[in-house]
Amino acid sequence: xxxxxxxxxxEGMGDDGTLAPEAKERALVAxxxxxxxxKGMPPESIRAVGTNTFRKAHDEDFRHRAExxxxxxxxxxxxxxxxxxxxxGVSHDIEDDGERxxxxxxxxxxxxxxxxxxxETVATDSLHxxxxxxTDRFFAGGxxxxxxxxxxxxxxxxxxxxxxxxxxxxxxxxAIGSSGTITSVQAILEAQGWTKHDITMKGLLKLRxxxxxxxxxxxxxxxxxxxxxxxxxxxxxxxxxxxxxxxGIERMTATTSALREGLxxxxxxxxxxxxxxxxxxxxxxxxxxxxxxxxxxxxxTALALYRKAKTGWEINEPDHPKMLRWxxxxxxxxxxxxxxxxxxxxxxxxxxxxxxxxxxQDQIYLASLVGAHRxxxxxxxxxxxxxxxxxxxxxxxxxxxILFNRNRDRREVPGVNLRVDGDRLELxxxxxxxxxxxxxxx
Numbered sequence: 001x002x003x004x005x006x007x008x009x010x011e012g013m014g015d016d017g018t019l020a021p022e023a024k025e026r027a028l029v030a031x032x033x034x035x036x037x038x039k040g041m042p043p044e045s046i047r048a049v050g051t052n053t054f055r056k057a058h059d060e061d062f063r064h065r066a067e068x069x070x071x072x073x074x075x076x077x078x079x080x081x082x083x084x085x086x087x088x089g090v091s092h093d094i095e096d097d098g099e100r101x102x103x104x105x106x107x108x109x110x111x112x113x114x115x116x117x118x119x120e121t122v123a124t125d126s127l128h129x130x131x132x133x134x135t136d137r138f139f140a141g142g143x144x145x146x147x148x149x150x151x152x153x154x155x156x157x158x159x160x161x162x163x164x165x166x167x168x169x170x171x172x173x174x175a176i177g178s179s180g181t182i183t184s185v186q187a188i189l190e191a192q193g194w195t196k197h198d199i200t201m202k203g204l205l206k207l208r209x210x211x212x213x214x215x216x217x218x219x220x221x222x223x224x225x226x227x228x229x230x231x232x233x234x235x236x237x238x239x240x241x242x243x244x245x246x247x248g249i250e251r252m253t254a255t256t257s258a259l260r261e262g263l264x265x266x267x268x269x270x271x272x273x274x275x276x277x278x279x280x281x282x283x284x285x286x287x288x289x290x291x292x293x294x295x296x297x298x299x300x301t302a303l304a305l306y307r308k309a310k311t312g313w314e315i316n317e318p319d320h321p322k323m324l325r326w327x328x329x330x331x332x333x334x335x336x337x338x339x340x341x342x343x344x345x346x347x348x349x350x351x352x353x354x355x356x357x358x359x360x361q362d363q364i365y366l367a368s369l370v371g372a373h374r375x376x377x378x379x380x381x382x383x384x385x386x387x388x389x390x391x392x393x394x395x396x397x398x399x400x401x402i403l404f405n406r407n408r409d410r411r412e413v414p415g416v417n418l419r420v421d422g423d424r425l426e427l428x429x430x431x432x433x434x435x436x437x438x439x440x441x442x
Contacts, residue, residue, distance in 0.1 A: 003037060005030040006180075006228045010053040010109040010132040017058040024062055031069040038071055044318055047267050049085075049359070050076045051259070052109035052130065075359030079126025082259065083112040084356050089262030090178055090255055091119045099173040104243055105258055106181040106236050108132035111243075113163060115170045123170055127159045131181045134235030142217040144234050149208060152235065156242035164246050175249045178258040181236030184229045186254035191224030199252040201244050207237055266357070276357035281326045284353070288336040290329070294408050299328035301413050302401035306394075312420040313393045319362075324394050327369035328401060334370070347371025369395050373402060396425065407437075 007027045012020030038046060054063065054076045067074050077085070086105045096118055103114040109130040115122045138152035177186075177199065189195040189203040207222075214220045217231050225233065243249065269275060285292055302324050310316045334346030351367040358366070372381040372395045382388035382395075404413045417428035 003034065005033070008108060008132050008232070010056075010130065011136065013053065013056070013109075013133070013136075017056050019053075019057050019059055019062060024059075028065060028069050031066050035069050035071040043072065044271065045267070046072050047263055048072055048074045049082075049259075049263060050074045051082050052079070052107060052126075052128075055079070055360075056109065073361075075361060077359050078354070079110055079112065080124045080354050081356060081358070082110070083114045083124035083126055084121055085262035085266060086112055086178060086259050087114045087116050087121050087124070087262070088119065088265050089257045089259060090176060091116065092265055093255055093257035093261060094176070100171060102167070102172040102175045102247070102249070103178065104175070104182065104240075104252070105178045106131055106239055107179060108232070111239055113167065115167055115172055123167060125163045125167075127162070129156055129159050129239055131232040131236030131239065134238055135232045136235075138238065139217070139234045142231065144211050144215055144217065146212050149212060149234070149238055152238035153242045153245075156239045157246055160242060160246040167247060175252040177240075177252045177254045178256075180229060181232075182240065182252070183254045183256060184224075184226060184233070185237065185240060187224035188222050189224075192222065197253075199240070199254065201241075201250065204237065204241050204244060208241060211237065275322075277322070277326070277355075277362075280356050280358065281329050284333065284355075285329055288333050288349075290332055290336075291408075292329075293410070294405065295329045295332065297405045297408075297410075297413070298331065298398075298401045299325050301404050302328045302397055305397045305400055305416070305418055308418040309393070309397060309420045309425075313390070315390050315393055317390075320390070320394060323362075323365055323369060324398060326366055327373070327394075327398050330366070331370050331373045331398065331402060343371055343374045346373075365391060369398060373398050400427075 007023065007030050009019065009023050009027050011023050013023070014020075048070060050063070054074070055078070057063075063074060063076075083105070087103050090103055091101075098117075100115065100117050100122070103112075103116065105112040105114075107130045109128070109132060111127050111129055113125045113127070115124075134152055134156070138148050138155070177183075182199070185204070185207065186195075186199050188207060189199060190197070192206075194206045195203040210222065211220060211234055217234065220230055220233065244252075266276065285295065303321060306315070306321055306324055310320070330350065331346065332342065333349055334342030334344065337345035337349070347367040347370050350370055351363060353363075355363055368382050368391055372378075372392075377392065377395065377399070379388065379392065382391045404416070414430045414433055416430075419426040
């Protein structure tokens, strides 16, 4: 079952990230309808993400209202994570013929470029240009002309310069396009008889000429063009033309799968214990040559303490133990920069790294835990997390686990009796265990 509504959230967006009131209202109304459809579904089977417009918008109040209307959290994902998910969705929808592929996805405010093989990406990038933003910028008021098209294509070409040589060096055998602009363009070209299959440069030039001759979006009459795509078609076509020119594409096949299908496959992986975030943390630990044995000891102790505290401290959301586990695995990552202040270095590395599978909120949360695992535990360290109180409690558990394993002893930490009551925490240790560790007792 599919439900889709186009709201053009980026339409009329200010340079400072301010969303237009009309666009916000359209989005909130649509999300309310989506929320009705989601009622009764288990939370772990739902995932909602925000892409380019949510990344650029500085409007936390709107995001909270959107989440309230939808009835679930909206994860804001980075451009490269969006690209990974799009490729995941497309790669499950097409035949795995062993060829290297170039995938292009033109959204409302950004365009994602991916080179991949099978189900794995080789290179990803996200450029700040989309069918809505470019139509607003170069075709204001719906006016279309050769000069406006030239300016839009030149701007898109300049954006593509950052990835052109890198992607061409990787090479590909097949070009694929996904999402609304590209599927609409292919439908138009086929309906007009400008191409039998796929999208070609010759067909795109005929489409551009037709748009220029029309002079205004309201005058565009094309078989295969859906009414809701009409207003943003010029910006999308300009980006697609520049992409063909700069990357030397001769032919592109459109597919209907994209981000939505990628999210479903990614969610299935999480449900079936194949969470890409685990792989991301593992790769980071390898890259920075962390002491995985020590991290494993801290993780084991932290999870044991968590199981005793989760009910009393109300830290029993599905991602709480995962965040604790990942923080335990990466808490020493900052030592790769310097020992002094390594908790701060660690938080910085996690906050600014590309971490496949993690939303922006996830990374902020994880960075906060790692950044607060030593020195004074100040409440302001968690002001950027969505639930500072629970994050602080998870951090207390992490700090205790690190403390109990400070000797880096391979012997297992014996069972510690832990009780929580509000913000109070009571620990009872086995006889003589604390006495044998005077530094810890101090």
